[in-house]
Amino acid sequence: MIDRAHPGYDEARAVWNGLIDRRPAVVARCSGTADVVEAVAAARDHRPVVSIRGGGHQVAGSAVCDDGLVIDLSGMKGVHVDPTTRTARAQAGVTWGDLDRETQVHGLITPGGEISATGIAGLTLGGGFGFVMRTFGLSCDSVRSLEIVTADGRVRTVDREQEPDLFWASRGGGRGLGVVTSFEFGLHALGPEVAGVLVLHPYEHAEQVLRAWRDATYAAPRTVTPELLLWSVPADPAIPPELHRVNCVMVGAVYGGPPGDGATAALAPQRQLGPPLLDLSGSLPYVMLQGANTWRFPDGERYFMKSHFMEELTDEAIRTLLDWDSRRPTPESLIVVRTLGGAVADVDPDDSAFAHRSARFNVSIDAGWQDPAMDEAAIAWARSAWEAMKPFSSGGTYVNFAGLAEDAGELRGAVFGSHEERLERTRAAYDPEGLFAPAARMP
Structure with missing residues (x-):
């Protein structure tokens, strides 16, 4: 158990999102199921507010609570x-x-x-x-x-x-x-190698690229999972320094099978959406793909995310996205459009509590920043962009990109829908x- 007098208290209560600054009364660091049973028994006896920590990476910071008990599973690594x-x-x-x-x-x-x-x-x-x-x-x-x-x-x-x-x-x-x-x-x-597309397009071609990308996703086979980001070029060593922090459209896609001619053909439409600023497509180890974004979203920086599920990405929706992207408060902030369908839609809508099987897209508005003085402006941008995209939404919101605790009540219907x-x-x-x-x- 770690309480407020413990020298490791601040480390134990810290989570990935530096915006979250909650002060639990006790953190119960569990090493196995028996420890969890004891922690739950203590919660039943004393009835504190309870939160549960796994990786501590959820944007709302639900892994920690104020003045309550954190059941910390982060040491359970088997x-x-x-x-x-x-x-x-x-x-x-x-x-x-x-x-x-x-x-x-x-x-x-x-x-x-x-x-x-x-x-x-x-x-x-x-x-x-x-x-x-x-x-x-x-x-x-x-x-x-x-x-x-x-x-x-x-x-x-x-x-x-x-x-x-x-x-x-x-x-x-x-x-x-x-x-x-x-x-x-x-x-x-x-794996171990997978084929993928990563193409950066000049921002002045953003509307053209978005429309072409949308149309290409409609025809994409289920072996391809496309994704599009409106962002500033990260300071990646693989990217020429003169492009760092330049606004761009990033088109990514991964092929869910072995690299080779089949992957090249299936990914080609995602790679041919217009003259590129930079093309980093190719094959790489699956573990490298999975870890490629980790350093771009470091622990302790400040994050706020809200999302919409959408059935269609209309021309008007594209223009609205670009309008709000032009107002991004920091280079770290971004807008991500992910594609669903394929195996996601194959599952019966009532087979699990996930309520958005029929959606074609998820649009996530992700504010990121470092300076606490930017809190109000960054969060306001994300909320306003989310409101502006409401007319194009199917009414659904992804639980893992649902804002902060104060957003939960108004969004429960949107998160869980008919379930x-x-x-x-x-x-x-x-x-x-x-x-x-x-x-x-x-x-």
Whole structure:
């Protein structure tokens, strides 16, 4: 246990997002499931506000709470891969970088996030976007079973046959159901090398590129997961210094199969959208792909993100995006358009709590900055851009990109859609006294 008098207190309460400055009463650093059971028992006895920390990378900072108990799973790092059954069992403190390192020994993956420092737990419980989701689905779609400590202190193994409602809710329902201590994932063959596109286009061609990109995504095979960023060129050593911080349109795509002629042909439409500023396309190790963005979003800087799901990216929506992109408050801020469909849409809409299977796009408005004096301006930009994009939205919001705790109440319907009622019934069945409810209100 770490309390406010402990010399490691500030380190224990820090999370990835430097905007979050919460001061819990106690941090319970768990090394295994038995420690989690004890922490939940203490929470039942004393009824503090409870939050659960896995990787601590969620933008809303829901891993920590003020004046309550943090059940910290970040030390639970066990991973076991069975290449014969193509499964992996991973504890809840594992990051995607940890998991990829173990599965890639066998040329296998489970679809994970776009930053290797992200924890597997929070991302998977919220659904789980990734670079190959159109080929292999969301992270939650690969979950075979999970172990969870519920509010009554029981350790439950849940899957489609055992506790099916809890299994349903844990795949896309976010937090507040209990403390997930481990996941069993199904694995897919991919790697060690993957083929991808990364093309930077001049900003003066932004509208033309966006329209061409949109049209190309409609025809993209499920083996290709396209993505587009409106950003400033990062200070990457692979990029000429004279381009650093120059505004651009970045087009990325990953092929969910072996590199070769098939990958080249499938990716070609994403690579041919106009005269490039810089073309960095090619093959690279899967673990390098997964880690490529980590340094671009360093620990301790300040972040605020809000998102919309969209059925279409109309010309008017494109112009609105570009209008708000032109007002970005810092070079670190960006707008990301991700594509769904393919394997994501193959899953029955009611198979899991993730409520946005039919969406074609997710638009994420990501403010990033370093100076605390910029807090108000950066957050205001992201909120205003999000409001401006509302007319083009399907009404849905991704739980992992849903703003801060104060945004949670107004967004619950948008996050969980038609699944909200069933999700609340499941929460009430497993946590009738609301032991985990405060954490659930910080999506």
